[in-house]
Amino acid sequence: MSKWNVEALESHHPALESVRQVSIVVGASLFVALCARLTLPLPFTPVPLTLQNFGVLLVGLALGRRRAFAALVLYLIEGASGLPVFNPVGPGGIAQLLGPTGGFLLAYPFVAALAGWIFERGSKTFARAFAASTLAEVVLFTGGLSWLFVLTHSFSTAIRFGLYWFAFAEVIKVMFAAGIASGWQRVRKV
Numbered sequence: 001m002s003k004w005n006v007e008a009l010e011s012h013h014p015a016l017e018s019v020r021q022v023s024i025v026v027g028a029s030l031f032v033a034l035c036a037r038l039t040l041p042l043p044f045t046p047v048p049l050t051l052q053n054f055g056v057l058l059v060g061l062a063l064g065r066r067r068a069f070a071a072l073v074l075y076l077i078e079g080a081s082g083l084p085v086f087n088p089v090g091p092g093g094i095a096q097l098l099g100p101t102g103g104f105l106l107a108y109p110f111v112a113a114l115a116g117w118i119f120e121r122g123s124k125t126f127a128r129a130f131a132a133s134t135l136a137e138v139v140l141f142t143g144g145l146s147w148l149f150v151l152t153h154s155f156s157t158a159i160r161f162g163l164y165w166f167a168f169a170e171v172i173k174v175m176f177a178a179g180i181a182s183g184w185q186r187v188r189k190v
Contacts, residue, residue: 021067028059028071029078032108033085041089045161046100047148048089053140054173056108057133060115061181068112076105100161103147104140111136111143115177124185129178137170 035055041048060068079086082093086105090096097105118132141163148158 029075039087057177060112065113065116072109104144107143126182133174
């Protein structure tokens with residue numbers, strides 16, 4: 001079916017567009033869950049190295065602020081209800097939200113929304129995607145480190161557990177998310 005025919009069909013059946021949007025949001029939450037499965041436990045911190053953050057950034061850049069926020073809220077609801085969507089190292093469910101990674105997890109909707117909001121507000125270049133992802137990572141680590149501080153009662157311990165071991169990997173995740181999102185935008189224009 002050509003693009004014109006799909007648009008004509010959707011204009012006569014707005015429910016189809018709603019189904020499409022819901023499918024995108026559900027698919028994005030499942031993409032982040034898949035990224036969470038790629039986890040490397042680190043013996044010196046209760047926070048594992050995972051691709052979840054990459055998935056959150058990519059969802060934000062690809063879907064924009066509204067759908068990305070909805071997808072990550074859905075992801076948290078899925079995880080809180082006991083579905084195996086969080087990284088497999090943790091206890092799962094509500095306990096995972098209250099554990100060492102809880103601050104990172106609860107920041108995800110805001111991280112994705114910020115990345116999407118910045119990226120959708122101008123030219124879809126690598127530089128904009130990189131800046132959007134970097135600023136979103138600041139929100140992510142603010143949430144994660146704040147929660148670790150609450151749990152450990154020590155700022156230095158929170159930094160040691162939640163930042164030092166992850167900085168290099170996060171730069172790589174930001175670069176890949178920015179590259180994929182900006183590349184996808186170029187392909188869509190062709």
